[in-house]
Amino acid sequence: xxxxxxxxxxxxxxxxxxxxxxxxxxxxxxxxxxxxxxxxxxxxxxxxxxxxxxxxxxxxxxxxxxxxxxxxxxxxxxxxxxxxxxxxxxxxxxxxxxxxxxxxxxxxxxxxxxxxxxxxxxxxxxxxxxxxxxxxxxxxxxxxxxxxxxxxxxxxxx
Amino acid sequence: xxxxxxxxxxxxxxxxxxxxxxxxxxxxxxxxxxxxxxxxxxxxxxxxxxxxxxxxxxxxxxxxxxxxxxxxxxxxxxxxxxxxxxxxxxxxxxxxxxxxxxxxxxxxxxxxxxxxxxxxxxxxxxxxxxxxxxxxxxxxxxxxxxxxxxxxxxxxxxxxxxxxxxxxxxxxxxxxxxxxxxxxxxxxxxxxxxxxxxxxxxxxxxxxxxxxxxxxxxxxxxxxxxxxxxxxxxxxxxxxxxxxxxxxxxxxxxxxxxxxxxxxxxxxxxxxxxxxxxxxxxxxxxxxxxxxxxxxxxxxxxxxxxxxxxxxxxxxxxxxxxxxxxxxxxxxxxxxxxxxxxxxxxxxxxxxxxxxxxxxxxxxxxxxxxxxxxxxxxxxxxxxxxxxxxxxxxxxxxxxxxxxxxxxxxxxxxxxxxxxxxxxx
Numbered sequence: 272x273x274x275x276x277x278x279x280x281x282x283x284x285x286x287x288x289x290x291x292x293x294x295x296x297x298x299x300x301x302x303x304x305x306x307x308x309x310x311x312x313x314x315x316x317x318x319x320x321x322x323x324x325x326x327x328x329x330x331x332x333x334x335x336x337x338x339x340x341x342x343x344x345x346x347x348x349x350x351x352x353x354x355x356x357x358x359x360x361x362x363x364x365x366x367x368x369x370x371x372x373x374x375x376x377x378x379x380x381x382x383x384x385x386x387x388x389x390x391x392x393x394x395x396x397x398x399x400x401x402x403x404x405x406x407x408x409x410x411x412x413x414x415x416x417x418x419x420x421x422x423x424x425x426x427x428x429x
Numbered sequence: 430x431x432x433x434x435x436x437x438x439x440x441x442x443x444x445x446x447x448x449x450x451x452x453x454x455x456x457x458x459x460x461x462x463x464x465x466x467x468x469x470x471x472x473x474x475x476x477x478x479x480x481x482x483x484x485x486x487x488x489x490x491x492x493x494x495x496x497x498x499x500x501x502x503x504x505x506x507x508x509x510x511x512x513x514x515x516x517x518x519x520x521x522x523x524x525x526x527x528x529x530x531x532x533x534x535x536x537x538x539x540x541x542x543x544x545x546x547x548x549x550x551x552x553x554x555x556x557x558x559x560x561x562x563x564x565x566x567x568x569x570x571x572x573x574x575x576x577x578x579x580x581x582x583x584x585x586x587x588x589x590x591x592x593x594x595x596x597x598x599x600x601x602x603x604x605x606x607x608x609x610x611x612x613x614x615x616x617x618x619x620x621x622x623x624x625x626x627x628x629x630x631x632x633x634x635x636x637x638x639x640x641x642x643x644x645x646x647x648x649x650x651x652x653x654x655x656x657x658x659x660x661x662x663x664x665x666x667x668x669x670x671x672x673x674x675x676x677x678x679x680x681x682x683x684x685x686x687x688x689x690x691x692x693x694x695x696x697x698x699x700x701x702x703x704x705x706x707x708x709x710x711x712x713x714x715x716x717x718x719x720x721x722x723x724x725x726x727x728x729x730x731x732x733x734x735x736x737x738x739x740x741x742x743x744x745x746x747x748x749x750x751x752x753x754x755x756x757x758x759x760x761x762x763x764x765x766x767x768x769x770x771x772x773x774x775x776x777x778x779x780x781x782x783x784x785x786x787x788x789x790x791x792x793x794x795x796x797x798x799x800x801x802x803x804x805x806x807x808x809x810x811x812x813x814x815x816x817x818x819x820x821x822x823x824x825x826x827x828x829x830x831x832x833x834x835x836x837x838x839x840x841x842x843x844x845x846x847x848x849x850x851x852x853x854x
Contacts, residue, residue: 330782331677331680332611332677334781334782335673335674335676335677335779335781336778338778338781338817338818338819339781339782340819342817342818342819342820343818343819344778344818344819345818345819345842346484346501346502347778347818348778350819371607371608371609371610373578373608375578384578384579384580384581385578385579385609386578386579386601386602386608386609387609388607388608388609388610388611389607389610389613390610390611392611392612
């Protein structure tokens with residue numbers, strides 16, 4: 272009987288502990304995340320038009336899965352809120368949008384089951400706009416993505 | 430957010446205490462929230478059996494009242510939990526766990542507990558008192574089923590003749606070469622149907638079975654999470670998750686409103702050899718027929734090759750995500766519930782940008798194995814104030830019937846389990 276209780280105690284304790292540990296990493300402000308160093312000072316890189324056009328692309332092609340607030344769907348489609356991918360290396364980010372994503376990878380400590388569509392039919396401008404929009408929405412703040420950066424990544428993928 | 434961060438360590442301490450010694454504390458905590466936070470029809474009430482268990486998928490009740498739960502994510506090395514209510518107040522006061530594999534399926538039949546990972550099915554022998562004799566001794570009855578992330582969960586149910594049925598979901602939305610991608614063509618015939626997109630039948634008592642000795646019992650079923658064996662008709666029934674993204678992929682054919690409702694989530698009454706048409710066809714609940722999918726030349730109206738395929742016995746609105754099906758055979762609930770179907774919907778995500786819905790458990794009256802009237806929402810309020818997948822408080826995922834006819838409901842977001850009773854029970 273005692274044994275059973277001990278097992279229950281550790282079991283529940285750990286379950287709660289793990290919940291306490293995984294939760295914050297998904298939503299906590301990204302103090303520990305790799306925020307690009309030019310995030311704050313290069314405001315000129317983010318134009319209103321780019322954000323507005325980016326939102327249109329997002330609503331048409333991304334919203335269905337990542338949801339209107341970028342919150343995603345637990346264990347199915349990841350959030351776009353301060354994740355290491357959204358705020359991190361732009362080449363990796365552009366590649367994800369162009370190629371889609373079907374590999375099992377941990378995204379801020381959680382695994383997701385759905386496949387992400389490829390979007391190589393979008394123009395360099397559209398990809399730049401949508402990523403600039405994503406990197407400056409849903410509580411994110413990061414530098415703009417330019418069509419030239421998209422073009423450079425696209426040419427290497429072919 | 431910060432407030433939650435501060436509260437969590439306190440919650441941790443509380444729950445440790447609760448399960449360590451003081452079972453009255455469990456009671457006090459749960460009655461604070463009426464019916465454990467959900468709403469029920471008049472005369473019904475609910476207590477929280479256990480909380481914060483993790484990602485509880487399917488559940489099953491044992492004849493001695495124990496509840497077994499399968500976790501979608503192993504916690505602390507445990508993927509199966511047994512909840513026991515020793516003082517019979519409805520609240521679990523003993524919880525043990527084992528089985529270091531993630532998964533969805535769990536069921537009991539003829540002295541064995543069956544549980545599935547996303548590739549395999551295991552079983553454990555039970556003694557006369559209903560205890561698992563050796564939790565370390567899992568018999569691996571089915572192995573190496575396809576798991577390519579999407580639709581990888583394996584739901585299980587047994588018939589009365591020594592067979593077990595396993596859903597093998599298609600790892601795809603509509604069999605496109607690049608999944609869910611605009612302009613990517615769909616294969617014809619769809620090669621995924623060889624080893625997925627259907628329900629397979631195996632022997633319940635043979636070790637290490639796989640595709641070579643299983644029978645493809647029914648095909649053309651995109652993905653199923655909820656299935657059950659109907660004792661009235663002695664037949665397999667299942668709830669299909671219909672395809673997604675009609676508007677995103679074919680904006681000229683389907684507007685956002687149509688895409689939020691279409692296609693139907695299909696309630697299937699399955700006979701051996703049935704073909705429900707995925708990926709070539711989907712069921713349109715407004716036109717009441719199978720329609721040719723746009724990937725295969727459809728225009729939203731044409732039937733084409735879908736004319737002869739098997740149809741559902743009932744159609745629910747799209748994207749609600751039916752994750753559990755249970756035929757109620759108990760005597761506790763009022764007469765109208767007898768042999769009817771409870772269906773736990775996980776709640777939608779692919780209705781966006783339209784408001785999300787479907788975070789509830791419905792009841793569909795049945796007679797002689799067929800629907801007898803329209804569904805009604807039985808248990809609601811799981812999502813709480815913000816009804817979307819990220820902010821929903823709970824998402825219904827599993828159903829079980831207790832030996833006294835109580836209905837258990839599980840949630841895979843936080844891991845709450847409710848016991849629903851009627852009258853003075």
